[in-house]
Amino acid sequence: MDPINTAMLIFWPAIFAFLLFTFRKNKKAAQWANMVFHLPWFWFLYQSCLLWRSSTADGMFPIVFNSDFFPLLKSNFALGLDGLNLPLIGLNVFLSFCLSLYALGKEKLSSSYLALFALLNAASVGSLMAADAFVFYIFWEAMLIPMFFLIGIWGSKNRVYAALKFFAFTMLGSLAMLAAILYLWVQPDIQSMGWHSIAQLGLLGDGLWSPRFWVFCGFLIAFLVKIPAWPLHVWLPDAHTEAPTGASVILAGVLLKLGVYGIARWCLALFPSIAVLDVVSFTMKVLALAGIILGSYGALRQTDIKRTIAYSSVAHLGFMLLGLFSFQLAGFQGAMFQNIAHGLSTGALFLIFGIIYDRTHTRELSDYGGLGIVNPRLSMLFVLSVMASIGLPGLPGFIGEFLILNGTFVLSPWFAFFACFGILLGAVYMLRIVRGMIYGETSSVLKSHPIKLSFSEWGSIIPMIIAMIVLGFWGQGLIAVTARASATIIYNLQGEILR
């Protein structure tokens, strides 16, 4: 339970990224090494869970690791661990492991691909745990670079455009955050750039257009781009569509979730007095609803399967944004739950479709049909993931959406009502994919490209499916993890509302 184990959650993938470069000559060895490298990572995760369980620290975001980083910047290398980031770290490690199985035997996935992936993991886990504004910013930006190359090099036809768009959008968002961080840094009474000292910062005003409001907005914009909230979402369909399978999975499973996590951690928890302003919360709920409804219609309009799934993410992440700004425990925990649920279901959809795409090299829905005859088992898993994605009870998506909407209904029943139509539309666009892809007579593309899965490919999907089923019924296990951290945040927010 040494805290260094927790720090190793970040350092270990960074280290094995460099180790992977030594396998430059031998692709197969690199892929196997990549898989084996995940095992110590799991061990560090396990140790961190033990650390979290034994911690009795009160208050928000307990720091588990702290060392001098850059005194001049008033910055410490501080890492925190609580119920908000632990599940996401778990999801990151889990998805990355599944993808390491998927990568076995793939001709295209060289050691540099795997190394970039490991760096991406280090950066994403880093930004999940960072408890210092500068450290957070560095990790946040560090995620961009590997992702940029993953899309730009290993992507499909239109990859350069997608990579640039992804980079430009997120970079612009991050600039707003950097401005906010720098503004905090020049405050005379700030002790350090640590999360806790920012939380205690006075003298910034409380109302609309106050300095605190602008700092809040600076952070918020970066996260809204990442989520991505409507109308900043236009980078997502391109990035998802062009990205290689692994990058799509991690993008949907982890990177988007960092936007939700960021809002919870760096906006709602740090500046509750701004978050509860009517203008702010109303605008956010409108954007969330626009994301849900227009994102769903966007998904309906696509003929490209990956693009449809990407648009479905816009709709799902809209739900999470709605939950965050419901200011109810149920809504907030629902958003945290939906983070994991969406990571699993959309991750599985991208992975299964990626496996099919590896063989057929077409994403057009009209090229498919009759997968149910060609590979009934894979079709079954695909339908199951679809059902998880559209929120069928018994699978995790339902618990997330249900809690979010229940939370939203308390203060803004009309938003909850209209968001329900997102659930309806979700069924429409997803069943359209099922019908076009799995049902019907076997298409010529599927006739000429047999879909036979290797052992490791099954191995990469099945853990995700099992996790979904378990979480669908035993969701309380996960809800309980986020309970304490969420309750503190909601308590502060509701206190601000009453004030």
Next chain:
Amino acid sequence: MIFEGLRWILLAPLLGAVLNGVILQNKSAKISGLVATLASLVAFGFSVVACSQLSGLNSAPEQNFLIDPLFTWMSSGHVYVPFNLELTSITSVMLLVITGIGSLIHIYSISYLSEEESPWRFFSYLNLFLAAMLVLVLASNLAVVFLGWEGVGLCSYLLIGYWYKKPENTAAGMKAFITNRVGDIGFLIALFVAFSFFQTGDISRLAERVNDYAFLSSGVPTWAWYTFAGSLLWAATAKSAQIPLYIWLPDAMAGPTPVSALIHAATMVTSGIFLICRVWPLFAMSPVIVDAAFWIGMSTAWLAALIAVSQTDVKKVLAYSTVSQLGFMFVALGAGSPAAAFFHVITHACFKALLFLAAGSVIHGMHHKQEMSLMGGLKDKMKITHVCFLIGTLAIIGFPLTAGFFSKDMILAKVFAAQGVFGYILLLGAALLTAAYMFRAYTLCFWGGARSEYAQKAHESDPLMYMPLVVLAFLSLFIGWLELPEVFGHFTKITDWVHSSWYGVGVGEQAHLSHLAEWLLMLITSVLSLTVAYYSFKIYQRNPEFKILPEPLHKWSTNKFYVDEAFELLLIKPSMKAGRFINRISDETTFNGLANGSFRFTRLSGRLLALFHTGSVQTYAWHFVFWSSLIVGAIFLWTL
């Protein structure tokens, strides 16, 4: 009282589904069917045990149920959902119907699907359906009911699309799922109201809220009650196929016939009515909504009956007849008598399952031809099926002393008591139409001469198929004796069961009728129904082409009153178009345009500035001199 056997009732079919769908995947209908049937029978056995446990219970009305606490599904803030199973008396009847008729239909399916390529898929879905349906009826919390509610919707979707190579089947499955999702929005809103205003989703605690004066005076807005009841009604109109959301059910007949019998006639489609019966004390708090149920039911009963008289596909006739009968049940709810509605749920489950299975036997014998214009004269070739179909037909039209007679009579009496003679006459009209179209279907199938070579070569099905028919025919004849009209004696099992499942919350039934009125109503109904049935029988023997409705009603009826087309034209297309248009304008034109525009701007300005970077020192020197002299000159002029 805690009774841990309840979990096995739903675990057995769930295990059967996993065994068939994931592990065995056996290509023989005999093996996979046997596994599924066993699972269903085990569930039936546990149900019988549980029901006898319940009836042996001698406790106060508030505690007159068995409970099996399992685990906490979710608990966050004001949303606390324990996953508990609960057996009340109304549930116990439902349980026997689901597992009993379910087992019969499993047995029947073994033979019906013997020539299929992948029967394991069918049996796995069918078992999964049983598990979901059992969750729906056994759940103690409305959120868990919703798990079953959506679960049965999923199984219905999968089973309608079972023959998935045909595009119309998959379209029908999708239509069913999506229409049901429209209703699920209603269910979700009811849940939101329950959790945020009534602070619980447990049905027992919700029922207690009605009598809890401290709670009632704590300022729950009136609209919360109305919203709760209204959204439940909304949910029920989708699942139980009422106007305007009934459109999925006739299309759902694309699935195999045993599915139509089990899911789309006997069990799933009645779950909306069952749900309202269960939460009746809360539902009855909103009289406007109860009235709405009456008129929705009445118009559905009529509309569906008017469509049924002109259908030529035997399964379509039965489908519209189901919609119409479900309308009768809604009318009963609207007349303030959940007991009558529930009674009709039970009798309808028996005789409609019988009719569908008998029709399935005919279709099986006719090499999967369903058009009645190809049938005729089957009464000699399929003797057992013929008798069973006749019993089903008699039961549905309310032939004296059959099951349908008692339940339909109860509904009509309640309507007469609650809504007066006008409501009674309206409903009687729908009942007479039932007699007309059912005898039309019966005569066209079994009487006259064979109208095609399929009909000539038709043969009786094997015992595996007709034995379930015989059992169901027996039930259709005698299950009505569970509840007798007052003039026959005081035997009201169904009313007692329904009333004792509200956790001691008493809700009065409507006023009683005098004995004379009861006798008269019974007489009028029976005589008129039988007359209509007789004439229908005579006319269709002579002229199979006879049209009951005058033109242009007949044409509208054959085209289902253009309801599907109206939905398509007025609702689906405009909303899809608008959504796509807005999405195109916002995403592609505006925001992508802005993004790409700013890329272009950056690139262009870069190119423009690059023009100055020639690399030649002379040019730089020239620029330096030119621009600096320009600036210096400007400053000089400014200061002058």
